[in-house]
Amino acid sequence: MAFEKMIKNAFDESRNNCRFGDTLEEIKEIQDYIKNAEKIYIPNKDGVKVEVLNKVLNEYGLPQAEILQINTNTADTNRIPALAKAYMALDQSECDLIIARGRLGIPGSGSLLIFIDNKGRILTAGMSPSHVIHQKSLEEAVYEEAVEALEKIGFEKVI
Amino acid sequence: MAFEKMIKNAFDESRNNCRFGDTLEEIKEIQDYIKNAEKIYIPNKDGVKVEVLNKVLNEYGLPQAEILQINTNTADTNRIPALAKAYMALDQSECDLIIARGRLGIPGSGSLLIFIDNKGRILTAGMSPSHVIHQKSLEEAVYEEAVEALEKIGFEKVI
Amino acid sequence: MAFEKMIKNAFDESRNNCRFGDTLEEIKEIQDYIKNAEKIYIPNKDGVKVEVLNKVLNEYGLPQAEILQINTNTADTNRIPALAKAYMALDQSECDLIIARGRLGIPGSGSLLIFIDNKGRILTAGMSPSHVIHQKSLEEAVYEEAVEALEKIGFEKVI
Amino acid sequence: MAFEKMIKNAFDESRNNCRFGDTLEEIKEIQDYIKNAEKIYIPNKDGVKVEVLNKVLNEYGLPQAEILQINTNTADTNRIPALAKAYMALDQSECDLIIARGRLGIPGSGSLLIFIDNKGRILTAGMSPSHVIHQKSLEEAVYEEAVEALEKIGFEKVI
Numbered sequence: 001m002a003f004e005k006m007i008k009n010a011f012d013e014s015r016n017n018c019r020f021g022d023t024l025e026e027i028k029e030i031q032d033y034i035k036n037a038e039k040i041y042i043p044n045k046d047g048v049k050v051e052v053l054n055k056v057l058n059e060y061g062l063p064q065a066e067i068l069q070i071n072t073n074t075a076d077t078n079r080i081p082a083l084a085k086a087y088m089a090l091d092q093s094e095c096d097l098i099i100a101r102g103r104l105g106i107p108g109s110g111s112l113l114i115f116i117d118n119k120g121r122i123l124t125a126g127m128s129p130s131h132v133i134h135q136k137s138l139e140e141a142v143y144e145e146a147v148e149a150l151e152k153i154g155f156e157k158v159i
Numbered sequence: 160m161a162f163e164k165m166i167k168n169a170f171d172e173s174r175n176n177c178r179f180g181d182t183l184e185e186i187k188e189i190q191d192y193i194k195n196a197e198k199i200y201i202p203n204k205d206g207v208k209v210e211v212l213n214k215v216l217n218e219y220g221l222p223q224a225e226i227l228q229i230n231t232n233t234a235d236t237n238r239i240p241a242l243a244k245a246y247m248a249l250d251q252s253e254c255d256l257i258i259a260r261g262r263l264g265i266p267g268s269g270s271l272l273i274f275i276d277n278k279g280r281i282l283t284a285g286m287s288p289s290h291v292i293h294q295k296s297l298e299e300a301v302y303e304e305a306v307e308a309l310e311k312i313g314f315e316k317v318i
Numbered sequence: 319m320a321f322e323k324m325i326k327n328a329f330d331e332s333r334n335n336c337r338f339g340d341t342l343e344e345i346k347e348i349q350d351y352i353k354n355a356e357k358i359y360i361p362n363k364d365g366v367k368v369e370v371l372n373k374v375l376n377e378y379g380l381p382q383a384e385i386l387q388i389n390t391n392t393a394d395t396n397r398i399p400a401l402a403k404a405y406m407a408l409d410q411s412e413c414d415l416i417i418a419r420g421r422l423g424i425p426g427s428g429s430l431l432i433f434i435d436n437k438g439r440i441l442t443a444g445m446s447p448s449h450v451i452h453q454k455s456l457e458e459a460v461y462e463e464a465v466e467a468l469e470k471i472g473f474e475k476v477i
Numbered sequence: 478m479a480f481e482k483m484i485k486n487a488f489d490e491s492r493n494n495c496r497f498g499d500t501l502e503e504i505k506e507i508q509d510y511i512k513n514a515e516k517i518y519i520p521n522k523d524g525v526k527v528e529v530l531n532k533v534l535n536e537y538g539l540p541q542a543e544i545l546q547i548n549t550n551t552a553d554t555n556r557i558p559a560l561a562k563a564y565m566a567l568d569q570s571e572c573d574l575i576i577a578r579g580r581l582g583i584p585g586s587g588s589l590l591i592f593i594d595n596k597g598r599i600l601t602a603g604m605s606p607s608h609v610i611h612q613k614s615l616e617e618a619v620y621e622e623a624v625e626a627l628e629k630i631g632f633e634k635v636i
Contacts, residue, residue, distance in 0.1 A: 010266035022289035026267030074551030105281025108185030122264025130181035233392030340607035344585030423599025425487035426503030440582025448499035
């Protein structure tokens with residue numbers, strides 16, 4: 001029930017013009033949700049991204065994720081392909097947390113790595129420019145996006 | 160017509176399993192769209208973010224934006240508040256480009272600065288953690304998000 | 319787990335060009351979900367619509383709904399205000415089923431009554447033209463939309 | 478500019494708690510937009526629906542639509558497949574009006590015929606139950622959905 005109350009409170013604050021940015025308690029709730037996730041899925045065709053993401057989750061003392069084998073090609077017709085992949089996993093499986101990676105917007109806009117909860121709400125995210133801009137390997141880009149997503153909500157490396 | 164053809168091509172490549180990431184031509188199209196924008200709006204209540212964003216646009220040799228005064232408080236009930244603000248501007252005004260800033264997802268998830276075109280398609284974006292995490296001033300955070308968004312699609316400072 | 323498997327199967331059929339429309343089993347799953355809902359919320363400011371909706375649910379032998387008091391005015395800035403109201407309820411409460419009513423699209427497009435599950439997926443819906451077109455009372459319009467939504471998925475009156 | 482002003486006004490009314498439903502002027506704006514559309518697309522693989530829709534448009538004295546050949550199978554992974562088809566057409570072509578038909582929500586939820594403008598805003602819609610419920614032919618179902626969508630916004634047959 002934690003997120004529901006938190007979202008209700010934040011919304012009431014916004015309505016009443018007394019919202020002054022995110023609080024540490026809110027960030028702590030997101031951390032707790034991720035720490036306690038029992039089933040984490042990464043929708044994907046192959047396992048490369050999953051290996052890198054599990055390496056990062058491990059470095060931050062977080063539970064490991066599993067691959068959810070879905071052909072996510074079709075997500076590219078969506079306005080936010082990365083989010084469309086996450087929703088495909090949400091709608092076709094039961095889990096607590098989904099980590100999906102895909103294009104941010106139109107072709108050329110780069111990539112987005114997104115964490116959503118079991119209702120499809122966005123918890124955190126990391127982004128990279130297109131490969132032709134950053135020239136990094138896929139592994140490196142995914143690694144850095146995951147670190148960005150976790151550190152953004154206050155997680156620190158434990159290894 | 161440029162984006163329409165580009166999106167169609169990229170979609171056909173995805174369907175046929177021959178899409179190998181964003182191309183320089185696609186990034187060039189996004190750059191041209193932004194360079195040639197004649198009316199750029201930033202939906203906002205006050206002018207602080209607009210000043211910072213115009214400073215950045217100027218540093219990258221890009222056209223200046225105007226404030227579109229909308230009370231965007233209500234966007235906070237959306238799944239992606241930053242995008243909801245951008246769509247409020249899109250639906251209530253005529254312009255080529257909208258730059259909107261708001262929360263990325265649930266309370267605690269930090270902020271998102273997003274560029275959308277005249278049909279609501281995402282061109283680029285920048286993100287920051289919550290203020291309680293990064294401890295930067297609003298001006299500094301907006302500045303860095305805008306620089307991230309522009310450099311991600313290959314723009315370079317001209318000043 | 320029912321919907322997840324069903325959605326996965328239907329998606330696989332679509333991909334393989336062997337999807338020939340909705341099946342009776344799929345409709346039966348939706349019926350079972352609604353019949354077995356333990357907590358049904360109707361996001362609303364006042365109780366008029368809730369009374370009418372509960373009358374309809376009762377006539378079809380279905381469990382009763384409760385009002386979820388949220389100020390849903392802000393939903394009108396969304397592309398699909400009815401769905402935005404449903405998502406506000408989804409994000410701010412714990413329940414199995416949400417029945418929300420609001421505008422279908424832009425001003426003038428009439429109203430939409432929508433049923434979503436605990437992950438935000440659309441189960442069924444009913445629609446009405448604007449009041450200035452149909453000239454019916456609010457009670458009558460809501461009643462007919464609810465009947466449309468339930469009969470569309472094969473429910474029959476038991477009273 | 479008509480819709481932009483109209484949406485802004487309606488939104489201001491909602492915020493100030495003085496919105497009392499859609500007005501005849503708003504409905505008239507939607508009618509004018511459809512009457513004056515110069516390029517109308519129907520995204521589809523084959524031409525059956527297009528023929529029926531053009532028959533209806535003709536009966537109501539409205540301009541004819543063209544087929545936009547897109548493989549829209551992939552839309553079925555979306556939360557609102559009918560809307561996803563409409564957006565695929567919006568993003569891959571230049572036109573004033575798009576009429577798309579697809580599933581309303583999850584498998585079993587029936588079909589939705591939707592009219593969107595050149596920015597993706599919903600103007601009107603019609604719905605049918607699944608074929609296994611209504612037992613009508615495809616032609617008949619599409620015909621009735623189109624009539625519902627047009628009469629809902631005050632159009633009348635001229636033939």
